[in-house]
Amino acid sequence: MTDTLSVETASIPKVKRRKAVDWDGYLFIAPYLALFLLMIVTPLLIGVWLSFTKGDLFGVERFVGFENFARLAGDPIFREVVWNTLYFVVLTVPTLTILGLALALALNFQTRWAAVLRTIFFSSTVLSVTVVTLVWRLVFLPDGGLLGEISEALGQTPVAWLNDPQLAMPAIAITTIWWCLGLPMVLYLAALQQVPRELYEAAALDGAGRWRTLWSITLPAVRRTTMIVIVIEIILQFQLFGQPQLMTLGGPNNATRPIVLFIYETGWRQWELGYAAAAAQVLFAMIMVAAMAQYFVSSRKEEA
């Protein structure tokens, strides 16, 4: 018996010893890794280093430590652009999330009309910022613009949206929501189509009305998508640049100047590269904190 056993064991080919590090796998990710390190990590690190220096496009003059950051803290214009950016994010991100879900709920049908409307609502997303802002400048134009014409037809004085410090940022927010609504809608549509039909049938048999079903079945089912939509939109909208650059040039009176426009002008108009890099690091930290906060809040809710 023992003999047979040992013969059988011997006939099994020896398993190759596992290598400590499996280099084959790294070979597969090498092309992307090289690009990632070269095009993303390196500039990021250079940016961090630049933020501790004083210099212009011709070169770094000297290392200044935290001087740029101290200057930023005391710069009233920078404080204003940070405030503007936060205001814009608060105006757009919740609206995009709620409107995206509402549109997805309204268009989550397998009919031809729903498909046509889905395409129409998504189509604005593929336009470039130049086209979008051109269209909306024409809408907001007090003299002969769409809103102006409507106001006049109603016997009201047309409002100069983009020249009014109170209304300019909401106008840019409206433009942005119109432009960016496609992505949240599509993400929510994908999520809604994953919800099993039986859940809705079970809820109907359990006597749940339309609002109760939305609240107790649909919203919990798309919770992860909501988190993704909010994080993506926070990251996107903090980087507001093209719309105010093309519609208001940051005016009137800095009311629509966001951080990225500040960075651009400081770096490429005033040639203060170190100072601009420092502002960029602040923006990076703000996005990171906001996105992470949202992530932690949602995942804690899910555990509870």
Place this chain on the structure above:
Amino acid sequence: MSGVRLSRISKRFGDVTVIDQVSLDIEAGEFVVFLGPSGCGKSTILRMIAGLETVDDGEIHIGERRVDHLKPGERGVAMVFQNYALYPHMTVRDNLAFGLKNVGTDKQVISKRIDEAAQSLEITALLDRRPGQLSGGQRQRVAIARAIVKEPALFLFDEPLSNLDAALRGRTRLELAQLHQRLGATMVFVTHDQVEAMTLADRIVVLNECKIEQIGSPMEIYRRPATQFVATFVGSPRINLLPVTVNAGTDDKAAIALPNGEQLLTAIPMAKLPEGESFTVGIRPEHARIAEDGVGEVTGTAEVVERLGERCLIYLDLGNGHKLTAEDRGGSTVKAGDTCTVKVKSSRAHLFDSTGKGWHAEGE
């Protein structure tokens, strides 16, 4: 507890009629099983009763109340789905409470009903878990508990056992039978599994191609199949079907001539059979036994021998283009390739005419 009455209900999807003028009375407290192959419309009828499909024609009453225009939640029915359809983000307790909360049931009543149902289905320990943390069998119990706590007038089951493994399916089947006995509630159960239908039902409704083929108790369905379809669909192994010619035998009973020319006397009254029809005889395998003494009516070559322990199934090739499944005792010595003689209990044979209608011996 209420009965259910379906009066000439129809359902069409576009030009396709999936339910065609079906009528059925289900008594209060009855366990009725809809049995049929995939696509026969059995689930559609169930969903029409539940209110998940609209009714294009006809009426549905639960008890005395006409319900076909009511919303699902207003019909007083509870349904157990094939995939359980438990709310994934709610705990088991919340799953059970959801329907009761929606109709404004008192909190204490909800809690009492949940505790009772959980106890009877042995899921008390699972009440604070989410469906994702449960096994298939546990989810099934929760789904049943969710139906029980509503104390509905009618329970609907849509193939609830088909996602369970064989052992668990058998056990749950038994528990469902006990549940029905304990609650005495009216239950409608949809399945394509004839064993589930035979073991659970007070009455079986056999459906095929959008129509009811037969309604009857399990033994009626088995012993007096109304049509050739029912005869082949119910019973495992399948009933043997052979083309025969019919002529008058003794005692006014029909005699049949098998394809091999052998004459057999059935117990089917000749007078009732339609004239000038071609017939098919149906013989269940347990009525075609291997003749150990070699005296029998049919001879064939054994192709496959299935040993089931207490009996053997012998699949025979009769050599004239026909096959026959016969039974033998558990210790059968028949091997594949052997030539066997089969003794047919012709008094238990059924005849089917060219329209598929079944003709049987009187009585039984």
